[in-house]
Structure formats: C-alpha cells, structure tokens
Amino acid sequence: MSTTTSTAAAVPATANLKICFNSLCKEPKSEAQRRKGWKLRSGDHAELCDRCSCAYEQGTFCETFHLDAAGWRKCESCGKRVHCGCIVSASSYVLLDAGGIECILCAKKTLSMTPNSMWSPSLILSSQVSERPKEHAGKSWHQMTGSFPSQWRQGPHLWSTGIQSDLQQRLSYEFDRPLHSERLIAGVRASISAQDKKVAEPSERLTPGNHVLRNGTVAGLDAASVFNMYREEGNVLQDSGHHLGDNDLGSSRKGVVTDPCSASTSGVNFESRPNSYAKPLQSTILKGESSPLLGLAASFSSPNGSNGPGRASMTQSQRQMPPPIPKQLSSNPHNLNDNSVEVRSGRSRVDARTRTQLLPRYWPRITDQELKQINGDSNSVITPLFEKMLSASDAGRIGRLVLPKKCAEAYFPPISQPEGLPLKVQDASGKEWAFQFRFWPNNNSRMYVLEGVTPCIQSMQLQAGDTVTFSRIDPEGKLVMGFRKASNASSEQDAQTVKTGNGFLTPPENNKNATDFSENGPFRSQKVGAESKSSSNTTDEAILSKFGKNGFIQKDGSATKLSHGPSRRKGGNLGSRNKRLRIESEDSIELKVTWEQAQELLRPPPNDNPNVVVIEGHEIEEYEESPVLGKPTIFTTNQAGENIQWAQCEDCFKWRKLPVDALLPSKWTCSENKWDPERSSCSTAQEIDTELADILPTTAGSRRSRVKLENNNLEVSDGLDTLANLAILGEGECLPPSSQPTTKHPRHRPGCTCIVCIQPPSGKGPKHKQSCTCNVCLTVKRRFRTLMLRREKKQTEKEAETSKKQIVDQSLEMMISGSEPLQREGKCIGDGSLPQSPVICVEGEFDNDAENRVISPSPLKAQIDLNIQPEREEEPSPKSDTGSIMRPFADATA
DNA sequence: CGGCTGCATGGTC
DNA sequence: GGACCATGCAGCC
Numbered sequence: 001m002s003t004t005t006s007t008a009a010a011v012p013a014t015a016n017l018k019i020c021f022n023s024l025c026k027e028p029k030s031e032a033q034r035r036k037g038w039k040l041r042s043g044d045h046a047e048l049c050d051r052c053s054c055a056y057e058q059g060t061f062c063e064t065f066h067l068d069a070a071g072w073r074k075c076e077s078c079g080k081r082v083h084c085g086c087i088v089s090a091s092s093y094v095l096l097d098a099g100g101i102e103c104i105l106c107a108k109k110t111l112s113m114t115p116n117s118m119w120s121p122s123l124i125l126s127s128q129v130s131e132r133p134k135e136h137a138g139k140s141w142h143q144m145t146g147s148f149p150s151q152w153r154q155g156p157h158l159w160s161t162g163i164q165s166d167l168q169q170r171l172s173y174e175f176d177r178p179l180h181s182e183r184l185i186a187g188v189r190a191s192i193s194a195q196d197k198k199v200a201e202p203s204e205r206l207t208p209g210n211h212v213l214r215n216g217t218v219a220g221l222d223a224a225s226v227f228n229m230y231r232e233e234g235n236v237l238q239d240s241g242h243h244l245g246d247n248d249l250g251s252s253r254k255g256v257v258t259d260p261c262s263a264s265t266s267g268v269n270f271e272s273r274p275n276s277y278a279k280p281l282q283s284t285i286l287k288g289e290s291s292p293l294l295g296l297a298a299s300f301s302s303p304n305g306s307n308g309p310g311r312a313s314m315t316q317s318q319r320q321m322p323p324p325i326p327k328q329l330s331s332n333p334h335n336l337n338d339n340s341v342e343v344r345s346g347r348s349r350v351d352a353r354t355r356t357q358l359l360p361r362y363w364p365r366i367t368d369q370e371l372k373q374i375n376g377d378s379n380s381v382i383t384p385l386f387e388k389m390l391s392a393s394d395a396g397r398i399g400r401l402v403l404p405k406k407c408a409e410a411y412f413p414p415i416s417q418p419e420g421l422p423l424k425v426q427d428a429s430g431k432e433w434a435f436q437f438r439f440w441p442n443n444n445s446r447m448y449v450l451e452g453v454t455p456c457i458q459s460m461q462l463q464a465g466d467t468v469t470f471s472r473i474d475p476e477g478k479l480v481m482g483f484r485k486a487s488n489a490s491s492e493q494d495a496q497t498v499k500t501g502n503g504f505l506t507p508p509e510n511n512k513n514a515t516d517f518s519e520n521g522p523f524r525s526q527k528v529g530a531e532s533k534s535s536s537n538t539t540d541e542a543i544l545s546k547f548g549k550n551g552f553i554q555k556d557g558s559a560t561k562l563s564h565g566p567s568r569r570k571g572g573n574l575g576s577r578n579k580r581l582r583i584e585s586e587d588s589i590e591l592k593v594t595w596e597q598a599q600e601l602l603r604p605p606p607n608d609n610p611n612v613v614v615i616e617g618h619e620i621e622e623y624e625e626s627p628v629l630g631k632p633t634i635f636t637t638n639q640a641g642e643n644i645q646w647a648q649c650e651d652c653f654k655w656r657k658l659p660v661d662a663l664l665p666s667k668w669t670c671s672e673n674k675w676d677p678e679r680s681s682c683s684t685a686q687e688i689d690t691e692l693a694d695i696l697p698t699t700a701g702s703r704r705s706r707v708k709l710e711n712n713n714l715e716v717s718d719g720l721d722t723l724a725n726l727a728i729l730g731e732g733e734c735l736p737p738s739s740q741p742t743t744k745h746p747r748h749r750p751g752c753t754c755i756v757c758i759q760p761p762s763g764k765g766p767k768h769k770q771s772c773t774c775n776v777c778l779t780v781k782r783r784f785r786t787l788m789l790r791r792e793k794k795q796t797e798k799e800a801e802t803s804k805k806q807i808v809d810q811s812l813e814m815m816i817s818g819s820e821p822l823q824r825e826g827k828c829i830g831d832g833s834l835p836q837s838p839v840i841c842v843e844g845e846f847d848n849d850a851e852n853r854v855i856s857p858s859p860l861k862a863q864i865d866l867n868i869q870p871e872r873e874e875e876p877s878p879k880s881d882t883g884s885i886m887r888p889f890a891d892a893t894a
Numbered sequence: 895c896g897g898c899t900g901c902a903t904g905g906t907c
Numbered sequence: 908g909g910a911c912c913a914t915g916c917a918g919c920c
Contacts, residue, residue, distance in 0.1 A: 391914085440901065442902085
C-alpha cells in the first residue's frame with residue numbers, strides 16, 4: 001500500500017469526486033464540467049475537466065498528457081505515432097507478429113483479411129486490464145518476480161504467434177492471480193478506449209474486472225497489462241495506466257505498484273483521430289464477442305463469461321492459456337518454497353514457477369459470482385487460491401484434509417514444525433473454522449494436512465467427490481473455504497464443459513452465468529452470509545449450486561468426473577487407468593496383434609548375414625537391415641532328413657518346393673519359382689511329395705487345399721503359426737522332438753523350445769510344444785486368441801446377420817454331407833472373416849464347438865479351422881475376452 | 895476397544 | 908525414477 005502511487009486518477013471515479021480524473025490535468029480540481037471521459041470498469045466514466053475531456057474526445061489525450069511518457073511507437077503500416085500501453089490508448093494499437101505495432105486502423109484492415117491475427121493485449125484484454133495494478137498497489141506486490149508460469153505462456157498461440165510485445169512482458173504479474181479471481185469491489189473501471197463511452201457498454205463487456213486497491217479504490221488495468229501479465233516472467237508491476245511502451249520495459253517498475261489510474265494521467269491517444277476508428281474498434285473488438293478478434297478480447301473479461309468484473313472469461317484462444325495460478329496468499333508468507341518472494345509489504349508470494357507447478361486440478365474454478373457470494377462485502381477482494389476434490393480420506397471421519405503440497409506451501413502459512421499452525425478458515429457463510437495446518441514428513445518431503453476439518457465438512461455436508469475451494473479475502477487476508485457439490489458440478493459440467501486447447505474446460509453455462517451476473521450487476525451486493533444464514537443448509541447448497549453451475553471451470557478431465565467417484569484422484573486415476581486399460585485391451589492389443597501379424601511375415605533381409613549373439617545361452621540372430629515381408633511357408637522334412645520349404649502360389653494355390661533358405665515375397669507365384677523352372681508356371685502340376693501330402697492332401701489342380709496338420713512335420717513360420725498349430729493340436733500332443741536340424745536354425749531341432757526357435761523372421765525351425773507354458777508361448781497364445789476374437793468380432797460386425805446364418809447353414813450342411821470339403825473356398829466358415837487369406841479348414845477339426853475353433857490371422861494360419869462362432873465368443877463381457885479366447889487354448893496352456 | 899496420531903506404503907502422474 | 912498423495916496401519920491413548 002505504501003507503494004501505491006495512487007494519483008488523483010486512482011481515486012475511483014465512482015467516488016464521484018469532482019476532480020478531473022486525469023491526474024496530469026493542470027486543473028484537477030475543476031469540478032464544473034465533470035464531463036465524461038473513457039468508460040471505467042465500474043460502468044462509470046472518468047470524469048474529466050473540460051480540457052481533458054476535449055482532448056479525450058479529440059483523440060489527443062495521449063498527445064496532450066503522455067507526450068513525454070514512454071511508449072510512443074510508430075505504426076508499422078502507416079507510420080503514425082501511437083502511444084502504446086496507457087489505459088486510454090490501450091485499444092489503439094495491436095502488436096504485430098514480427099514485432100512492432102500497428103495502429104488500430106491498420107490492424108483493422110489486417111484483421112479483415114486475417115481473422116486470426118494476434119491482437120494486442122490491449123485489445124484482447126482491455127477489459128481485464130485494470131485489475132492488477134491496484135491489486136499490486138494495494139498489496140504491495142513489489143516483487144512479482146516470480147516468472148509467470150511458462151506453461152501458461154505456452155498455451156495460447158497468441159504468445160507464440162504474435163503477441164510478443166514488450167508490453168506483454170511487463171504485466172504478466174497480472175496473471176499472478178487467478179484469471180477468474182476478481183476484485184469484487186466496485187470501483188473505477190479503466191476505460192479501454194475513449195470510444196467506450198460512445199459504445200454501448202463496451203468496456204462493460206470487455207473490462208469487467210476491477211482491481212481493488214488496498215485503500216479500497218478500484219483500479220483498472222488496461223488489457224495489455226492483464227494480457228501481459230500472463231506472459232510476464234519478470235513479474236513486473238505495471239501501472240496499467242502507465243505507458244507500456246518499449247521504454248517502459250526497462251523500467252518495468254518491478255515492485256512498484258502504481259495506480260493504474262495514474263496512467264489515466266493519460267489521455268486519449270487514439271491516434272489523432274480516435275473517432276475515426278473508435279467505433280470500428282469497438283464494434284470489432286469491444287462489442288464483438290463473436291468476432292474473431294473479439295472472441296478473445298470480449299470473452300476474456302466479458303461479464304458474459306460469467307466472470308464478472310475482474311474475472312476473465314477467456315475465449316477459446318485465451319483459454320488456451322493456462323489458467324492463472326493462484327496467487328500466493330499474501331497474508332501468509334510462505335517461505336517453504338524457495339520460490340517464494342518476499343514482497344515489500346512483508347508479504348510473500350510464491351514464485352510463478354511454483355504456481356505453475358500446481359496441478360490443474362487444483363486450479364480454482366471459483367467464479368466471480370461465487371467469490372462475490374463469499375465476499376459479500378464489496379470492499380474485499382477475493383482471490384481464489386486452489387481447490388481440491390475431497391477424497392474418501394478427506395471426507396472421512398479422520399478429519400484430515402490432505403492438502404496439495406504445492407498449494408499448501410504456496411498459500412498457507414509456512415510451517416517448519418510438523419505440529420504446524422492453527423489456521424482459521426472462514427466458510428462462505430462467514431462462519432469461522434479452526435483447523436490445524438500441519439504436515440508429516442513423507443518420503444523426504446512433506447504431506448500437508450488440515451486437521452479438524454470434520455465439523456466443517458459435515459457442516460457443508462460434503463462428501464468424497466465434492467470439492468472444497470480455498471480463497472483469500474483481502475485485505476484481511478482471511479482464508480475462505482468454499483465448496484462445490486460434485487452432484488452439482490459434475491453433471492452439467494461434464495456435459496457442457498468445453499475443453500479448449502489449453503486444457504481448460506469452460507462450462508458453457510458460463511455465459512449464462514455471466515448473464516445472470518450481469519443482470520445482477522457486476523457488483524451486486526449479495527451477502528453470502530445473509531444468504532447462508534437464511535437457510536443454513538440450503539444456503540450452502542445454494543451457494544454450492546451456484547458454484548457448481550456458475551463457475552467452476554473444469555480445466556481437466558478429472559475435474560469433470562466429480563460425480564463419478566468419491567475421489568477425484570482415485571476416480572480420475574481409475575478412470576484414466578480404465579481408459580488406458582481399454583486402450584490396452586482394444587486398440588493396443590489390436591496394434592500388438594498387428595505387430596504380431598507383421599512379425600510373422602517378417603523375414604531376414606536377404607542379403608544380410610546375421611550376427612549371432614548369445615543371450616542366456618540362446619543364440620539369437622541379429623540383422624542389421626530391416627526385415628522384409630515374406631510369404632508364409634511350410635517346412636517339412638523328408639524321409640532322407642532333408643528339409644524342404646513349401647510355398648503356395650498366390651494364383652493357383654499349388655504348393656511348390658523351395659530351398660529351405662528361400663525367401664519369398666509376400667505375393668509369390670509360381671512364375672517366381674526360380675528354383676524349379678519346371679514348376680514356374682501355374683499350369684504345371686503340383687509336385688507330389690509325401691511329406692507335403694501328409695500335410696496338404698490336395699487335389700491336383702484344385703484350388704482347395706486341405707491342410708492336415710501333422711505336428712511332427714509341420715513347421716510353421718512363426719510363433720503365431722506355431723500357436724495356431726498348438727491351438728489345433730490336442731493337449732498332450734507335442735511336437736515330437738526330431739533329430740532333424742531345423743532349416744533356419746541348424747543348431748536347433750524340431751521341438752526345440754529355445755527362444756531362437758520362436759524368432760519370427762528366421763525362426764522357421766521347430767516351435768515350442770503345444771503344451772508349452774513358457775511366458776512366450778502363453779503370451780503369444782493369448783495374443784493370438786485375442787487377435788482371433790477381435791478379428792472375428794470385426795468381421796462379424798461387418799457381416800450381416802444373414803450372411804452369418806448362411807455361413808452356419810453352409811457349415812452345417814457340409815457337416816451333414818460330410819463329403820464336402822469344409823475348406824472349400826468361399827464356403828468355409830471364416831473365409832468371409834479373412835477374405836484375404838486362403839482359409840483352410842483343418843480336416844476333422846470342424847465342429848460346432850467353438851472351443852475348437854480358431855481363426856488364422858495369416859495365410860499360413862489359415863490352416864487352422866476358422867469355424868469360430870463369434871456370437872458365442874462375444875457372449876462374455878469384454879473383460880472375458882481373453883478368457884473366451886483362451887478357452888480354445890485352455891488345454892494347450894494347461 | 896475405539897479413536898487418534900504419525901508414519902509407511904503403494905498407486906498414479 | 909521421483910514426487911505426490913490417498914490410504915493403510917501400527918502404536919498409543
């Protein structure tokens with residue numbers, strides 16, 4: 001306060017002082033005229049003497065009174081001199097992306113072409129402007145050194161794209177306090193533009209916020225100030241009314257609280273022709289909530305936004321900015337944090353860095369109206385600090401409310417002893433509660449708790465899931481504890497909150513609330529206490545209800561789940577966890593399966609010799625080059641012990657014998673059979689091979705293949721194939737050990753269960769036994785089943801029910817006939833499910849028992865019976881997906 | 895034995 | 908992997 005440099009201008013216009021509002025007026029005492037100047041936040045207008053009024057009206061206010069002040073710049077477009085930053089000229093320019101400024105006229109032109117242009121803070125936040133300076137002044141925030149949370153500056157593209165004005169760097173302190181914190185005291189509204197007065201309540205919309213000085217006056221900041229405050233890391237106290245030009249940067253007045261209205265020493269500096277663009281400016285900026293430009297500006301502080309005076313209801317663009325972090329409880333210097341800064345007044349506040357560390361879920365969502373309700377007294381300033389959803393523990397009978405560490409350290413008195421301090425907290429009804437603010441050592445840290453909250457909690461009828469809010473009333477420095485019922489807050493907000501790019505969730509009802517608020521008047525004196533007293537329960541409820549409805553901006557997802565669980569953290573976490581699980585069980589698995597599928601087709605790069613590394617005794621082939629997609633093949637061993645690879649032509653489906661080391665493209669045909677020119681044509685008959693015949697009893701020239709899985713000979717090309725085999729093979733049937741070395745892994749033999757043998761790319765060797773229960777097998781089996789089921793589900797969903805019936809009918813028909821090959825192409829169940837894969841039904845495996853049905857995800861796996869009945873598999877809940885999938889493998893995995 | 899206290903534990907971010 | 912925090916719980920009254 002002592003630092004408050006309240007000037008005559010700082011005197012609230014509402015005070016009806018008959019002095020010229022312009023502190024630089026040479027005739028400040030001239031009372032006769034009392035002509036209206038720019039509109040103040042209060043809705044009143046600065047009362048100017050004739051001379052000043054003329055200057056204002058003529059747009060020469062700044063030239064008259066601020067000529068020697070810093071902040072004069074030239075419009076990059078027209079070169080006109082523009083005074084930047086003072087309250088009068090706040091709307092007369094915009095900041096350019098590339099630096100520099102542009103007068104509003106030029107900006108308008110630009111705007112018309114580029115709706116997304118970044119506007120000067122002064123334009124955007126004109127309404128907000130006025131709050132800080134006075135607050136600072138009043139609170140002696142001399143060292144707003146805490147850098148503004150960087151994260152908050154990241155949010156809005158505003159920052160990055162265009163608003164890089166020095167001006168913006170100077171007033172970030174404004175955002176030190178929550179954006180929605182409001183100064184409830186009626187006061188002087190800083191006018192944004194001289195034209196305000198000519199526009200229907202433009203400033204009302206744009207600059208509802210009032211900053212209350214300790215002396216009870218209300219100062220307005222220009223929009224630029226507010227805007228800048230968000231960005232400012234330097235916590236420069238800036239006189240809102242002060243010129244914010246470059247020159248001021250250097251003297252950012254750190255720690256110097258000046259009355260914004262001192263700026264009002266300013267005059268009208270809307271170029272020399274304020275009127276010429278005044279209206280356009282207002283129409284586009286002040287009035288136009290709907291205008292792209294305005295969107296930002298208007299809603300930022302618009303009462304429309306339910307924010308009422310001092311509260312900024314950010315537009316989408318602005319909502320991208322992180323919400324202002326709660327200001328340090330000035331009355332309770334907290335030194336626990338290194339970041340805390342001692343202000344001149346003796347108060348301390350936490351560095352913005354600290355505030356930024358506050359989790360969004362702790363950001364206060366209290367609305368102006370709520371604040372007002374709490375405040376009641378128009379002479380108090382309420383600063384929302386933080387909020388917390390009550391956990392089961394908090395709301396339990398233990399009576400301990402766990403405080404977020406950061407919040408506790410930021411807003412509560414510093415405590416060095418675990419015993420802590422008694423803390424008096426006032427509720428919305430004015431009732432004072434005594435808590436014990438203390439902490440416990442915890443993991444080299446502290447856990448802060450408020451003890452003795454049970455009575456209060458019970459009084460408020462709070463339960464887990466409800467939210468308590470902590471605010472501070474200044475200048476008393478009292479802590480106020482509000483609350484919000486989950487039931488009130490969640491339902492509507494869940495449904496209506498709109499998440500912005502910044503993670504802000506802004507309840508649409510804000511507007512409604514704003515409307516209400518406006519109707520009631522920004523400073524409607526509503527004594528919460530009285531209200532509460534009128535009906536104890538209903539009062540709180542009513543308040544809470546209002547809280548919930550009006551203003552708690554749900555900024556994070558969890559916050560919107562108030563009603564979903566007793567504990568936001570728990571619930572939220574659970575929710576997120578569930579979500580993750582869902583992803584895991586659905587998409588992720590899908591991806592994994594896809595990966596598995598891909599793996600099965602991977603082949604070692606043809607020209608890359610692997611490096612064999614030994615891991616835990618197992619030799620692993622390492623390839624430097626990326627694997628290639630290959631065609632699934634089948635390996636057999638003839639009686640001579642010779643390994644043979646068989647591949648099926650994509651066109652004729654004939655099987656061709658290939659060298660064991662042959663790598664085939666995914667689409668391989670007979671014409672590519674370079675190893676056997678005689679059979680490089682589909683017209684050539686399939687070679688008769690005993691081993692293959694055992695596996696693939698085919699009919700020459702037929703496109704139907706029947707695979708008889710001979711477990712002792714079949715070597716599938718990857719783990720999934722192995723699993724497919726396993727799925728088909730009955731329990732206890734093992735891949736008999738073979739003395740034959742595998743083709744790809746000469747050191748290993750069929751039946752080998754080493755890790756090498758299940759390598760997808762080159763692991764064409766023997767696989768694990770069907771009954772193998774190693775982790776690999778189990779995992780692959782599980783995934784395989786999941787894949788199967790999911791595939792089946794998808795296909796089932798796609799297929800009309802009729803087609804399914806048709807398939808079943810066909811299957812039954814085939815079963816009855818017993819002679820028709822089940823795997824007849826286009827007939828076999830599952831073919832439709834896997835149209836891309838030649839579906840081959842395993843002979844003798846088909847029946848109506850889903851337990852025995854497996855779908856092959858790959859051509860090779862198509863060897864497995866695909867006669868799965870999706871409906872039967874889907875019967876179980878999602879949870880049982882795995883289980884149902886596992887059923888077919890129950891034996892194998894047993 | 896119930897409640898309280900202080901700390902430990904484990905989940906979540 | 909650390910910090911945070913919800914909760915558990917042993918010890919004490």
